[in-house]
Amino acid sequence: MVKTTLPVILLRGMVLLPYSEIRLEVNNDIDRKIWQMAEDNHDNNILIVPLSNPLDESFEVDELSKIAVMGKIKLKMELQNGSTRVVVTGINRVKVYSYDNYEDNNNILQASIGNTTQFAITPKDEIVLMHKLTREFEEYIETRHDLGNSILNDVVGIKSIAKATDIMATYVPVSYERKIEYLKTINPYTRLLMLLEDIKKERQLVELEQKIDIEVKKQLDNSQKEFILREKLRVIKEELGEANIKDDDIDTIKNKIESANYPPKIKERLSQELKRYEMLSPNSPEISITRNYIDWLIDLPWDKFTKDNNDLVKTRKLLDETHYGLDKIKERIIEFLAVRQNTKNS
Structure with missing residues (x-):
């Protein structure tokens, strides 16, 4: 020019x-x-x-x-x-x-x-590089369902790396800054390396998205399966004449477990006991024991703490006011608190 x-x-x-x-x-x-x-x-x-x-x-x-x-x-x-x-x-x-x-x-x-600077590539090298680039681009297009195979017609038969890299770069979703980098890169071999790198990143991203889609679909299928089984179980219970009081009770317990701030081990134990309670028949003699145990775990003040009273004289006075006699027991309590207090101080 x-x-x-x-x-x-x-x-x-x-x-x-x-x-x-x-x-x-x-x-x-x-x-x-x-x-x-x-x-x-x-x-x-x-x-x-x-x-x-x-x-x-x-x-x-x-x-x-x-x-x-x-x-x-x-x-x-x-x-x-x-x-x-x-x-x-x-x-x-x-x-x-x-x-x-x-x-x-x-x-x-x-x-x-x-004109810009021209970079020479031997015909043999250009054929090898074009073969590599075309194969990678075709495999990338196969992973992109939003791009039709007609795009491959634009690159089929092209023997120039300079032309092929510019055409393919328009179909790879890269940032605005990266597109400007393609524009400013005069050397076609450097553009080819850039394009192979971006295609590899996009293929990894597409594979990751497909993996996530499969996992989400699997979870949805499991949730749908669980929902259908629970609905069938509810209908069976209704046919057997069993009341839905227990089901409502289970939902209430679940809400309490989810909303309260229980220690992890306690929350895990509650979940185990709730599953056990859920599997028990309303006529089982163990159902009341399990239900009472769940209530006991729930009602305990797991996230509430009180300040220790380190005044031993006041402690003895409170014991005398609330309990008549029992002097040896009271002395043993005071001794225990004194040893505990001294142990903390040391």
């Missing part, structure tokens, strides 16, 4: 790579003028430059990328809502020598561009 000048369109949040297309809805009068100038004065050619940070309202010309894509207007039509639809195709990467105002218009940029 001979060094030339083209008007510039800045893209936010979108990257155009060579051999791919983008569709734009143009509502801005300045952008309409830029597209019209490209159509009238530059044989439908235009320079597409993505902004490094799409959220920035303003930018510095010096910060614009020195590698961009020369695009060609494929379609331009006026819509009924007043906007202009433009379809542009990426032709090739170009090196930007400088950015300037277009014919002294401060609102429109133009760029002086030329």
